[in-house]
Amino acid sequence: MNIEFSQSRPEGLRLIAQTADKGKLPEGLEPAMKQGADAARFNGRVGQVFDGFVERDGAVIRVAIAGAGDPGDAKRSANLERTGAALAAKFQSAGVEKIGLDGGNLKADELAHLLMGLRLRNWRYDVYRTKMKDEQKITLKSVVVFNPPEGGEAAWSAAEPVAEGVEFTRELVTEPANAIYPESFVERCQARFDGTGAELIVLDETQMHELGMGALLGVGQGSMRESRILAIRWNGGKQGEAPLAFVGKGVTFDTGGISIKPGPGMEDMKWDMGGGGAVAGGMLALVKRKAKANVVGVIGLVENMPDGAAQRPGDVVTSMSGQTIEILNTDAEGRLVLCDALHWTQKEFQPARVVDFATLTGAIIVSLGHEHAGVFSNNDELWSDLDKAGKTSGDSVWRMPMGPAYDKLIESPIADMKNIGGKAAGSITAAQFLQRFIMDDTPWAHVDIAGTVWTDKAGATWDKGASGFGVRLMDQLVADTIER
Ligand code: BES
Ligand code: ZN
Ligand code: ZN
Numbered sequence: 001m002n003i004e005f006s007q008s009r010p011e012g013l014r015l016i017a018q019t020a021d022k023g024k025l026p027e028g029l030e031p032a033m034k035q036g037a038d039a040a041r042f043n044g045r046v047g048q049v050f051d052g053f054v055e056r057d058g059a060v061i062r063v064a065i066a067g068a069g070d071p072g073d074a075k076r077s078a079n080l081e082r083t084g085a086a087l088a089a090k091f092q093s094a095g096v097e098k099i100g101l102d103g104g105n106l107k108a109d110e111l112a113h114l115l116m117g118l119r120l121r122n123w124r125y126d127v128y129r130t131k132m133k134d135e136q137k138i139t140l141k142s143v144v145v146f147n148p149p150e151g152g153e154a155a156w157s158a159a160e161p162v163a164e165g166v167e168f169t170r171e172l173v174t175e176p177a178n179a180i181y182p183e184s185f186v187e188r189c190q191a192r193f194d195g196t197g198a199e200l201i202v203l204d205e206t207q208m209h210e211l212g213m214g215a216l217l218g219v220g221q222g223s224m225r226e227s228r229i230l231a232i233r234w235n236g237g238k239q240g241e242a243p244l245a246f247v248g249k250g251v252t253f254d255t256g257g258i259s260i261k262p263g264p265g266m267e268d269m270k271w272d273m274g275g276g277g278a279v280a281g282g283m284l285a286l287v288k289r290k291a292k293a294n295v296v297g298v299i300g301l302v303e304n305m306p307d308g309a310a311q312r313p314g315d316v317v318t319s320m321s322g323q324t325i326e327i328l329n330t331d332a333e334g335r336l337v338l339c340d341a342l343h344w345t346q347k348e349f350q351p352a353r354v355v356d357f358a359t360l361t362g363a364i365i366v367s368l369g370h371e372h373a374g375v376f377s378n379n380d381e382l383w384s385d386l387d388k389a390g391k392t393s394g395d396s397v398w399r400m401p402m403g404p405a406y407d408k409l410i411e412s413p414i415a416d417m418k419n420i421g422g423k424a425a426g427s428i429t430a431a432q433f434l435q436r437f438i439m440d441d442t443p444w445a446h447v448d449i450a451g452t453v454w455t456d457k458a459g460a461t462w463d464k465g466a467s468g469f470g471v472r473l474m475d476q477l478v479a480d481t482i483e484r
Helices: 031-039 076-091 108-122 152-174 182-193 205-211 214-220 266-288 334-349 363-368 380-393 404-410 426-435 471-483
Strands: 002-006 015-021 049-056 059-069 098-102 142-146 199-203 228-235 244-254 294-304 316-318 324-326 353-358 373-377 397-399 444-448
Touching (some): 031 049, 049 076, 059 076, 076 108, 108 142, 142 152, 152 182, 152 266, 152 471, 182 228, 182 244, 182 266, 205 214, 214 334, 228 266, 228 334, 244 334, 244 471, 266 294, 266 353, 266 471, 294 334, 294 471, 363 373, 363 426, 373 380, 380 397, 380 471, 404 426
Parallel strands (some): 002 142, 015 059, 015 098, 244 294
Antiparallel strands (some): 373 444
C-alpha cells in the first residue's frame, strides 16, 4: 500500500476520512453527516467508523469519520493503530482505490500510528487466488494524507520500513513449503536486501559439515531440500561495537520426521519458519530505516522430513559446540537447528547480546495461548528490555522460569543431553537445552512464538493468518537499547 502526502486536499477524491476524538465530531461537517453520526450512535470510540455521502464542491463524495478515542488515553498509540485498521477493514474491498486522509486532527506521531494500523490491516497475500470475485478483491491501494501535522511526513518515513518488515515476514510465513524452502528463503532475502547495504552470508551443507554442525544437518538429512544458514549483517552503529544478534528457527516444513506428526493440522507446520521469518523482516526494518546499531540476524534453514535417509530416534549427533545429543524425538528439531545456529553466531560475530525467535513448542500455547510469546532468559536486564519493548510495540511477551532442576530433565544416559524432557514443562526444557549452547553467560533470551506467529481470526490490526510477530519487538528493542 502506497502512502503519499499533500499539503492541500487533492481534487477528485471519492473518499475522505477524518478522525474524531471521543465525544468530538470534526468541525464543519454537513448537517446530514452530523445527524447521521448521531443516529448511528457514533461517539468517537476506538474502532467505530461512521460514513455517509455528501455533496462538496458540486460532487458527491463519501466521507468517513473514524473514532480515535480519548486523546489522554495511555494507550493512545495503540488506539490510533486500531483507528487506522478499522478504516482499512471497512474500505479495503469497497471499490475505492484511494483514501484521502485529513490529518488535521492529529499530531505527527499519532498520524504515523494511524497509518501503521491502516497499512498493516490492509495487507493480504492473494497471489494464489485466481478466481476471486471482484467484490472480494482488495481495491484499496493508496492513502493520500492532506493537511498533515508538522513533522507528520517525517514520522511516517521513520515508521514505514517497520511496516515493510512486518509485511515481508508475513509473506515468508504465508508462503507454502513448496514455495519457501531453505534455498528459496535465501533467494527471497537476497532479492529483498539487494541494494540496501546489508551484507548477506550464506552457508551451504558442505560448509556446515566442515564446521561440524551435526545437529542442524541431522534434521535436514531426510529432506530433498538442502539446508542453509543465512546471516544478514547491518553495521549502522559505532565501529567495532559488538553487535546484537537475532537468531531464528527456520524449519520451512516440520512433518516431525520419523516421529511423524498426526495428519490433521500438519499444514500449519509451513509456518515453522516463523522465527526465521521474523528475523528476516526485523532485519529488513532495521536496514531500511538505517538503524544506528550493529545488528546481525542469523537464520537456520532446514526441512524436517521422514525418509530413508532421515535421522532416527536413538541417534546420537555431535553439535558444532562439541556437545553430543541423543535424539529421542525427531519432532523436537527446532532446538537442534538453533543450537548450531546459536553456537556459530557467537563464534562468528561475538555478539554483546543474543535473542532467538522460534516456533519451538506446542507447550507454550498451552501455557500462554495466543496473547503473549514466552521469554526465557539468563539475564534480568535483557528480559526487562524485552518486556518494555513488548509493551511499547504491541508484540507482547511474558517471562517464563528456568533453573537447574529443569536442566536435569534433559540428561541422557548415552550422550551429553537428550533432545526432549518428559511430559512436564516442555517449553522450559526446550529453553534449558538452548541455554547449554550459550557461551560465557552472554546475555541471551529465547522467545517462543509458537502461539503468536499465526492467528485463526482477524483482530484489531491484523487479518487472520501470519501476524508478523517479532518484527516490531526487535525494532523497538534496538531503538530503546542501542540507538537511545
Ligand atoms: N514446530 C513444533 C512446535 C509447534 C507445535 C509450533 C504446534 C506451533 C504449533 C516443534 O518442532 C515440535 O514439534 N515440538 C514438539 C516437542 C516435543 C516433541 C518435545 C511439541 O511441541 O510437541
Ligand atoms: Zn517438530
Ligand atoms: Zn518445529
